[in-house]
Amino acid sequence: MAGPSLRPHVHWAQRHRELYLRVELSDVQHPDVTITDNVLHFKAQGHGAKGDNIYEFQIEFLEPVEPKPVCRVTQRQLNITVQKKESNWWERLTKQEKRPLFLAPDFDRWLDESDAEMELKEKEEEKINKMKIESRVPKDPFKHLKKGYLIMYNLVQFLGFSWIFVNMTVRLFILGKDSFYDTFHTVADMMYFCHTLALMEIMNSLIGLVRSPLIPAVVQILGRNFILFVILGSLEEMQSKPVVFFVFYFWSIIELFRYPYYMLSCIGIEWKPLTWLRYTVWIPLYPLGGLAEGVFVNSRHLYKQRKQHLGPKKRKMK
Numbered sequence: 001m002a003g004p005s006l007r008p009h010v011h012w013a014q015r016h017r018e019l020y021l022r023v024e025l026s027d028v029q030h031p032d033v034t035i036t037d038n039v040l041h042f043k044a045q046g047h048g049a050k051g052d053n054i055y056e057f058q059i060e061f062l063e064p065v066e067p068k069p070v071c072r073v074t075q076r077q078l079n080i081t082v083q084k085k086e087s088n089w090w091e092r093l094t095k096q097e098k099r100p101l102f103l104a105p106d107f108d109r110w111l112d113e114s115d116a117e118m119e120l121k122e123k124e125e126e127k128i129n130k131m132k133i134e135s136r137v138p139k140d141p142f143k144h145l146k147k148g149y150l151i152m153y154n155l156v157q158f159l160g161f162s163w164i165f166v167n168m169t170v171r172l173f174i175l176g177k178d179s180f181y182d183t184f185h186t187v188a189d190m191m192y193f194c195h196t197l198a199l200m201e202i203m204n205s206l207i208g209l210v211r212s213p214l215i216p217a218v219v220q221i222l223g224r225n226f227i228l229f230v231i232l233g234s235l236e237e238m239q240s241k242p243v244v245f246f247v248f249y250f251w252s253i254i255e256l257f258r259y260p261y262y263m264l265s266c267i268g269i270e271w272k273p274l275t276w277l278r279y280t281v282w283i284p285l286y287p288l289g290g291l292a293e294g295v296f297v298n299s300r301h302l303y304k305q306r307k308q309h310l311g312p313k314k315r316k317m318k
Helices: 113-136 143-197 199-206 214-234 242-266 272-278 282-310
Strands: 010-014 018-023 026-036 039-048 051-060 070-073 078-083 103-105
Touching (some): 018 039, 143 199, 143 214, 143 242, 214 242, 242 272, 242 282
Parallel strands (some): 010 103
Antiparallel strands (some): 039 051, 070 078
């Protein structure tokens, strides 16, 4: 014959909308907490006054409650929150007038009705004040226009760099290494367009249209434009070098993930795989791209010295 079930110590408190139950059990395992016909049923394995055992109890509430309790288990106790169906103050917790022996007030959370009303009033006033503050903030009449501009900008840049990436990839598969030597003449026009348009990112950051820091944007965009327009544009010898392929390829891969990420952010969408790629792909590509860009800068210096020392000499005046 089974002995009487063990009941844990339970402490309770209330607010106008909620009931709080604190079950004094530590190391709780497999808690089963349900509400059926306004009766809360509790059963769990845990360590209580009678050691490590299975504890259970039932509470028939004084008035109707919502049938879905919220439980939060900690190492030292189990907390249950029950929503009342109507916002009012109960004179007691249980339907039976005599309080069960295992049940006691939770003085850590206990408030009488007047204190609870004061707390509720303070919360309502806080909510009203917050709404007033928000209403004082002037609404931006150009908000949707700005968002549309940013979406379109990022979309155009994504399509531009996608064209570059696809073009270079297809040519690599068809021509192999031979595609390295005419990369500049094949995709330079689109690369010029994308990097000229990228100057808008400096302006966007400068006027506060985006939250991106200004200095990193200036360094990256002007650095790339220097390589593209000044070094490659002025040194025809460099335009047919294989290093051009790798620099353009690294640039396009990075932007394939950066611009779609910004575009989705404009409409409040976050796609976790894209976020991971946006903040991970740069780790191997930035050092490789920096190395290739360094080759450009150094080669420009060497070509300049070569021209200075081996170029045509001026004739001396007689």
